[in-house]
Amino acid sequence: MDPHVDAVIASFAAAQHGVVARRQLRAAGIRADAVARRVTSGRLVEVTPRVLRVAGAPADSHARVMAATLDAGPRAVVSHHSAAALWGLAGFRLEPVHVTARRHRVDNGPSVAVVHEPRRLPDSHLTAVDGI
Structure with a gap:
């Protein structure tokens, strides 16, 4: 290889x-x-x-959140209660993973995340936590 x-x-x-x-x-x-x-x-x-x-990489909650975000498309970000949990806010859970995608992908099959599609999502409203 x-x-x-x-x-x-x-x-x-x-x-x-x-x-x-x-x-x-x-x-x-x-x-x-x-x-x-x-x-x-x-x-x-x-x-x-x-x-x-x-193979061998942990399939932990951060990996699942990152996978769900990548699965939703290149412009997707973690959002809603999942984002609150990622920030460490009490009372919120990462899963089921919610993401917001400026334009949801159109290729094969459903996403593993709950996908929200806003009318507008300015870059100034985005940030990263733990590389996600």
Whole structure:
């Protein structure tokens, strides 16, 4: 297997709680067959049809939230009670994961998150917590 492909996957996974979107790998020039070989060999685990987890990476709550956010599309962010929980506010739970997507993806299948689609979501209203 190509070490460059593994390095690209590792780079994304290190910044995203062990998960990576297939679209990110495509954009980085990784071919679908290279990804498929890693899924078949068990080096990558399919979380959703659109999101993969590096084998051995923890499937903890942050990984699930990141996977749900990536699954909802490139412009999705954690929102609602999930965002409050991520910020550590008492009385809120991360799951089920709620995300807001400026424009929800249109490809195959439903999302693993509850997806909200606002009319407007300015960048000034966005922030990151724990890389999510």
